[in-house]
Amino acid sequence: MSCMRPGGRWRAFDNGRGGEGNRAPSARTPPCGGRPAKHPVQRGLQKGEAGYPVRQLVNLPPAPAIAYATVRTCRRTTSDTVERKDSRWSLAADARTLREENARMTVRVDGKHIALFATPDGILACNNRCPHEGYPLAEGTLDNGCWLTCHWHNWKFNLKDGANLYGGDRLRVYPVEVRDGRIWVDTADEPPEEKRARVRRDLHAALEDNDYFRIARELGRLAAIDGDAALAVADAIEWSAERFEFGWTHAYAGAADWLALHDERQGQDAKLTCVLEAVGHIADDALRQPRYAFDSGSEPYDEDAFVAAVEDEDVARASRIARGGLHLGGFDALDRGLVRAVLSHYSGFGHSLIYVDKARSLCRRLGDA
Template sequence: MEKPEAGAGKDWKNLGQLAGLKETGRHVLKFDGKQIALLNTEAGLFAINNRCPHEGYPLIEGTLNDSCTLACNWHGWAFDLKSGEALQGRDAVRTYPVERRGDDIWIDLTPVPNTVRAAKAYDELDEAMAEHDYERIARSLCRLDQASVPYEEVAKRVISWSLPRFERGFGHAHAGLADWIDLAGDDDDLRLVAFLETFGNFSWDALFSQPLEQLPAKAAPWDATAFLKELEAMNSLAVLGRVRGAFEAGLRFRDIKPAYLDFIFSHYAGFGHPAIYVAALERLSASLGAEVEETLALQLAHYLCVAAREDLIPEFRGFADYLRVDAGTTAAPRATEFVGTSVRNAMALTAASLRDPEGLYDALLGAAALNMLGFDLELQHAVKQPIARNIGWLDFTHAITFAEAVHTHASENAGYWQSGLMQMACFVGRNSSFVGEADLDKWRVTDKPAFLAQQKAALFNMDVGEYIYGVHRLKMVCAVERLDRFVSEATSELVFAALNRYLHTRLRQRHPARAAYQARQSVLREG
């Protein structure tokens, strides 16, 4: 093989006469770790990447369906030899300029510019995201990486892509992204898995979401008081206009965060997600840069407008009253004193000890862990019961992940302790009727660093069904690791044991008989 010809920035190489190509019409050129298939057809001479972009099988073994179409015999993907476009399947195959010069065959091996490769890979990613083609998302990420596009840049694009597609705004995919980035660190292999799993989650959520009805046509001046009133009224369009106005005025999320948190800690809402999501937003901003903040702030504000207002239903209606009571001075109870208490009694017990927020926090977190250790797993399988009795592992894990978010925000602003602790009491009380005896000895973790290392490694190859279940495992492992930095040793022991049980017992995902029974009962009551 000769040196490239000079001129025009091309990398033409002389392959010689290639007797084998003349005899069989096919030849594989191996060059610099790559394979190129040369095909001599009635329509002319063509050169393409020999590896099928689907799963890498050799296209040289494919079938020429006509003079310009080659089909891979493994899965039927077919390609136009002139353009490389997929006629059956998805990804295109790379083509190479090739020509005869006298008796010799010349091929142009000039590398495709990274900008061109990236643009094509982004187009493929967009299509894969729209279809939730997980393997194609993975291939697109690898091609973007080869084009020197950092995964973080792709994440910014995916977040923007999600804005008009997520009818509920900020969600588990966003929160999971924050944890995945932290967990993967600088390991290239782990980073690929982390971003792949996250983008798969974004794709899946968009697939089952109605488009966001509308975004504000213009910004409104930022006014925290007006913002809070519009949140209370669930006026999403007005709320989003305020957020746009804040960023147009040059504000950052840190400047408007107090208004978000004031609203969040004035309610028991969204099953604890709002406080978790604020912390996740800040970590995403730190990882991806300030340019993602406006989109994330818009999505979080919209989520606050549509989140369930649980403090307005009978079981939790007393929550608002407890935000106004004076802090009690009774010594913080032990975690075991909360076990088996109702929501009403858990809130009363909490209010009596509000003067000791750190001690109370430790006890409530311990109680949430005891609930997880005592969760009666058989209740997951019940069929003929009202919807209010449906229970599963995620009802318990939220008490832990929410608690971690409470500590984050209350450590920055002590004014959030009272609401955060009362909400923790709501979690403890709401789960109490689904709990039996806790078996700490069975699930005790004796070597916490080794346990965490093992569980974090397992996350990168987990097989637990739908994304919602995988992202909760991720959030629990990461939350427990962070909690261990500041809770008491006794509570740490309970929390690690709870995590151990959660990760190593069955988590039921589907309930066909129960769904059918409850649907029938519900429809019968419709009249």
């Protein structure tokens, strides 16, 4: 959170990852649980007596001048846009509007809301909305190292390359050129395949951290590219499979049902929620699970040999034969053998038959993804 101090300056108390921050514990909050301490008045103390708390103002250093810079906004039409190969240069502003030290402004060009900053390294541009929760970054604080601090949750971004100081969502920055006293910004988007690859990498990072809210944001970005984020479930399964040494968890079984619900629902929000719950559960089950080196070999598929390997608890051989079956004909080639192996012990452990059914549903829904 942030708190206002005298003079209208803001000081952030946040851990930079969107949580409640590094707030000091309250005097009324017991350190290890139990009942809260009583307020001094409840204990019979009067103001001025020993033991009654005294409010003190902390003498913090003055905030940098840039925190109070006036933010101007102007709009440009698409007629001020020049397209070139792999670029789309848009006229943003007159350079004289940013000639003062620490000046800043926002512009709307080519359908984008962009913040422009005058810095010691020249004029820099970024998306005006924080990738965390959308706060206008033109209202943030910029230091001499070009690190821009969002005033909402204290996230920090480098205006030169968009790097996140805390390793989370990156900030979109734009190339800038000043030509004949005018500021031009390259508003070209990445090719869809490059953007998709980047978002998938960022999704994997969110899965590693089990960062539910970042997973949600990355799924939203993926849906904006492909129109649907359902294939992210296949990504999450591929990413997590080697972390489950002892096989399936409820997360995979649940994913089959979440995908079925996804396909029944109408509206992007409802569909995205279904994908988020599936992927989030997988990330939660895989948290802190080390990678396991499964046998990567393959043997020609033989149903009887597969069932015997399962009965003998020879995981390595059963895995090799199963892999051969997948190469031969996908899940359909394995289906009968899996059911036979499971029904041999159904009375002792019913989960296995459920998992076979959910595996069938997932493979049919996701295909070769």
